[in-house]
Amino acid sequence: MAGTDRSRNTALGGPAFILVEPQLGENIGACARAMLNFGLGDLRLVRPRGGWPSDKAVATSSRATEVLDNVRLHPTTAEAVADLGFVFAATARPRDMVKDDLSPRQAASRLRSLTASGTAAGILFGREAAGLGNDDVALADAVLAIPANPSFSSLNLGQAVLVIAYEWFLAGTTASDREASKATEPLGLATREELVGFFEHLEVELDVGGFLKPPEKRPRMVRNLRNLFHRAGLTGQEVRTLRGVIAALVRRRKV
């Protein structure tokens, strides 16, 4: 299922494209085709509604089997992004969250420099009708919005994937771009797992300290806190430092 033994079979690489609860196999197939059109191979699905594998996905993929055969399934969005150091959320709707908001072209440039510096990156795409939920967006470091006609701004899922894949491809067409961007990216961004470990550590201690109250406000408070730390683009070392900070602040509780 995880296709680990096949990942070496192809020269495909690039960021992970993560579809959260896609409804239609046809759209998954269209995404696979669009990704392969632009040399991308890492497609991940979170709880596909029509099950997996999907004959309809095969039908619309136009033989993009290199991508479909290596699809990874994940039970949660958090698990799907666990190994990634930087995550974009593709979203059309404005959010009441303070995050970097990039165009596809800006995001592609960023994705190129991230991968050039060894940071695994990915893009989250929401379900066809509703887009990404706030909890999914909260897992992302930045928001990616495709500029469009304001009175008809909802792109088909495969079309949204295509725009990002196309910009990714164009952003890599000159070697000098890649060289130039290498220097600007901080090395060693924290993995999603390290970040979540830090968040949970902080939230447990805040619960003990009675901060995340009342219960109905807790989800929003947690999301806002996670968002502000996401924005900082923390390195693994910084995450360890912050965990040391928490430990130091609560130290005398225990004695």
Next chain:
Amino acid sequence: MAGTDRSRNTALGGPAFILVEPQLGENIGACARAMLNFGLGDLRLVRPRGGWPSDKAVATSSRATEVLDNVRLHPTTAEAVADLGFVFAATARPRDMVKDDLSPRQAASRLRSLTASGTAAGILFGREAAGLGNDDVALADAVLAIPANPSFSSLNLGQAVLVIAYEWFLAGTTASDREASKATEPLGLATREELVGFFEHLEVELDVGGFLKPPEKRPRMVRNLRNLFHRAGLTGQEVRTLRGVIAALVRRRKV
């Protein structure tokens, strides 16, 4: 049928998108949706194989009725481009014809300047399996090729239309649009005073918790912590939240 009561039609414009012998109504609907996503309204069909109108086109258009209701049918490609002053042929395969060969981005820029100067322009797209025939390409002034993975370069028809429509839209994003988008930046960034107050609060509590040791390392540790919070671009509200977090974490020290 022509949507006479739709005043919004006047807002749609841009080059004509001409599909030559499209096979599948689904693809025509996807093209209409992609066009409307980027404010384009002039869709023309040359001998659609599945007939017209098409229920399948309606189903995949996602209510892009402004475009579908105004589709024009033509018996030949020559007739479909008769009123146009400049025509691109979208093609993946190389041709043994001497014509300008532009990328979508270059073509979009050209299309913008053509229409700005009052020249009606259009883009020809071929049938799904075979692309444009040489006789169709011969009607064009220039060739437009979408750069793609050389070993999997055939885009779905709706996807090819989307790339051109997207580039057209971006090419019209003027400096004033960019100025306007600046207004969406988060308001209420913390003042320097608020930030310093937060830093000092944190550092006092970390000294109490014995974290900022040994003394010779303190300046560097403080600098690193301040840097990571600086990077987040905190709002005033977020600074107040973080001070609440510190207070909650240290609460039990005092009791």
